[in-house]
Amino acid sequence: VKLKPGETLFIFPFNHKEKTASQTFERIRNRLVDLGLRTLLFLDEIDQIVWDIEGERAGAYIRDRKPIDKDIWRVSLLGEEGKKNNEENWLVFQRPVNNSNSSVEIAYLLGKDEKKNREIIIPVNKATLYSYFTTEKESGLNFLIQGHFQTTPSRDNVLQDDEFNILLISETAQLLVQSLEYLKSTGQLTVETLLTMPLSSDDFPSESFFRPLYEEFRHAMLNRNLLPTSNGEYIKAEEAKLARGSELIQLLPTSSLKALFGFSKPYYWLSDDITRDKTPELRRFLMNEIHIDEIDPERFVRQITLEFLSDQSDEWLVKFYEFLIGQPALWRPSYRYSSDAGILRAKPFIRTQSGEMIAPFDREGSAQVYLPGPE
Numbered sequence: 001v002k003l004k005p006g007e008t009l010f011i012f013p014f015n016h017k018e019k020t021a022s023q024t025f026e027r028i029r030n031r032l033v034d035l036g037l038r039t040l041l042f043l044d045e046i047d048q049i050v051w052d053i054e055g056e057r058a059g060a061y062i063r064d065r066k067p068i069d070k071d072i073w074r075v076s077l078l079g080e081e082g083k084k085n086n087e088e089n090w091l092v093f094q095r096p097v098n099n100s101n102s103s104v105e106i107a108y109l110l111g112k113d114e115k116k117n118r119e120i121i122i123p124v125n126k127a128t129l130y131s132y133f134t135t136e137k138e139s140g141l142n143f144l145i146q147g148h149f150q151t152t153p154s155r156d157n158v159l160q161d162d163e164f165n166i167l168l169i170s171e172t173a174q175l176l177v178q179s180l181e182y183l184k185s186t187g188q189l190t191v192e193t194l195l196t197m198p199l200s201s202d203d204f205p206s207e208s209f210f211r212p213l214y215e216e217f218r219h220a221m222l223n224r225n226l227l228p229t230s231n232g233e234y235i236k237a238e239e240a241k242l243a244r245g246s247e248l249i250q251l252l253p254t255s256s257l258k259a260l261f262g263f264s265k266p267y268y269w270l271s272d273d274i275t276r277d278k279t280p281e282l283r284r285f286l287m288n289e290i291h292i293d294e295i296d297p298e299r300f301v302r303q304i305t306l307e308f309l310s311d312q313s314d315e316w317l318v319k320f321y322e323f324l325i326g327q328p329a330l331w332r333p334s335y336r337y338s339s340d341a342g343i344l345r346a347k348p349f350i351r352t353q354s355g356e357m358i359a360p361f362d363r364e365g366s367a368q369v370y371l372p373g374p375e
Contacts (some may be wrong), residue, residue, distance in 0.1 A: 006233050029053055037061060037088050039079040041107060042132055042146045043073060057081065058124035071095065072182065075107070091121070095175040097147075097168065104147040104172045105130075106179055108196065115217040120192040121183075129158060139202050139210050145172050160209045161260040168211060173216035180217075181227055184234055191273040191282070221290050237290040239268055242283070244296035246272040251323050252300070260303045260310070261295075283293070297327045298343070309357050317351055333365065 003009055012028055014021035032051045040046055040063040045063075049164035052058040059081035067075050071094040079086040089110040096103045111122035123142035136156040139145060147168040150159045185187040187238045197217050198204055204214035206213055220226055225234040232248050242258060243249045249269045258266040270292070273281055286292045312320070324330060324344070348357040348375035350369045360370055 018146055029056075034056065034062060037086060038134065038144075039088060039091075040077060040315075041144070042105060042130055045131060050159070068216065069182070093175055093179040095178065097171050099233070100164075102148045102168070104126060104168055104175055105147065105314060106147070106172065106175050107144040107207070108179075108193075113192070120190060121188065121196055122192065123196045131155070134205045140208075141198060141210065141213065144302060145213075145297065150315075158209055165209075169212050175210040176213055177216055177220045177224070180220060181224070191271050191279060195279060196230075196281055199281050199289070201289065213374060217235070227286075228271045230272050233268070235268050237286075237292055238265070240270050240286075240292045241267045242274065242292055242294040243269050243272065243284060244294055247323055247326070248297065248300060250320055256308075260300070261310055296332060297323075301344055301347070301349075302331055304347070304349070306357055309349055309351075314351065317349075321350070336363055 001009055012024075013345060014024045014107045016024050019027070020328070032053075035049065040049065040061055043063075043228075044065075048060060048062045048064070049091055050058075050060040059079070060082070062078045064078075066076075068074050073092045074092075075090040075092050077088045077090070080167055086287075091108045091110060093102050094104045095105075109124050110123045112118075113120045124144060127139050127141050127144050127153075129137040129139050130144055131149040133149055133155075135149075135151050135158070136154070137151070139157050147169055149165050151157065152159070159324055173335040180189055198214040200212070201214060204211045218299055222237045222289060225236050227235050227237065227240055229240075233328070236298075241261065243252075249272050252260070252269075254266050254268055261267055272285070273279065274286070276283055283294075309317075329342055331342040331344040333339075333345070343362045345365075346359050346363070348359045350358055350360050352358060352369060353372075360367065360369055
């Protein structure tokens with residue numbers, strides 16, 4: 001067979017000692033069919049694999065790799081068999097390893113947010129470690145990492161005590177933070193992106209080979225402006241507050257947060273896409289791992305003072321009263337033999353016609369302020 005420049009010919013002899021030629025043929029055929037798109041993801045010198053089984057099936061795996069910045073590529077993978085097509089799109093970051101001819105890579109899977117009509121980073125299920133080809137070693141991550149890792153002969157594990165492997169995983173952890181900085185610069189560092197990060201120390205215990213990625217991510221959240229806020233900016237953990245409900249974010253701008261909680265420095269609300277119901281794991285990471293406070297309605301009203309309320313406009317107080325309609329526990333009366341009255345019943349949050357701020361009820365529960373009558 002005469003080969004064209006750039007072509008490679010593989011010859012598979014059907015002479016296995018324990019398998020018949022037909023069994024070997026069947027095995028090779030099945031492997032070609034199941035080869036998978038991601039086989040080409042980290043193979044820089046191979047753009048396509050085309051296979052054809054005479055009289056039966058034919059297909060192809062095709063990769064399109066386009067540079068979008070220094071050491072950053074968009075990679076599209078396409079699998080074709082008959083009329084069936086399968087496609088994946090990836091954002092791949094690369095980092096050269098010092099004093100070697102090697103590099104490490106991180107690949108994020110791209111998907112579509114149909115509601116907002118935008119491309120987002122989505123989790124990879126059961127991600128495995130890649131050493132050019134996939135291994136059987138699951139990483140516990142939601143994205144793919146690749147490097148010239150030394151694995152066991154069966155490729156089911158990685159040599160954790162190997163010095164070069166330790167260097168590679170450390171460089172990969174640095175690349176993770178580097179990729180987040182780039183995603184911030186392009187507006188792609190969203191809550192969806194954070195959901196793909198290593199968020200739980202329990203998933204990456206101290207003896208885990210992949211622990212450095214968790215440590216570097218946590219350190220970056222504490223010390224870099226990488227947390228998305230409700231106004232589209234990015235902050236570090238010490239400047240952040242979580243809101244229990246988007247109504248609080250609408251009610252309390254940054255200036256109010258500083259007046260209530262900031263003292264010498266301002267605070268900012270994190271994105272209202274972070275909630276107990278929609279993003280529980282991310283919320284736990286923010287609260288438990290990097291110690292960001294969550295402000296709920298009760299804590300908010302406990303924090304407000306007469307001075308704070310006196311400084312607010314009539315328009316703000318109207319919004320505050322509207323907010324309280326949905327929080328009846330904060331102003332409920334006490335029941336017989338009970339002391340569970342809402343904390344606002346005795347707080348001076350009602351503004352009178354004269355501009356004075358008074359509590360709606362006295363200690364005996366009698367009303368201290370009234371709506372004006374029709375006359």
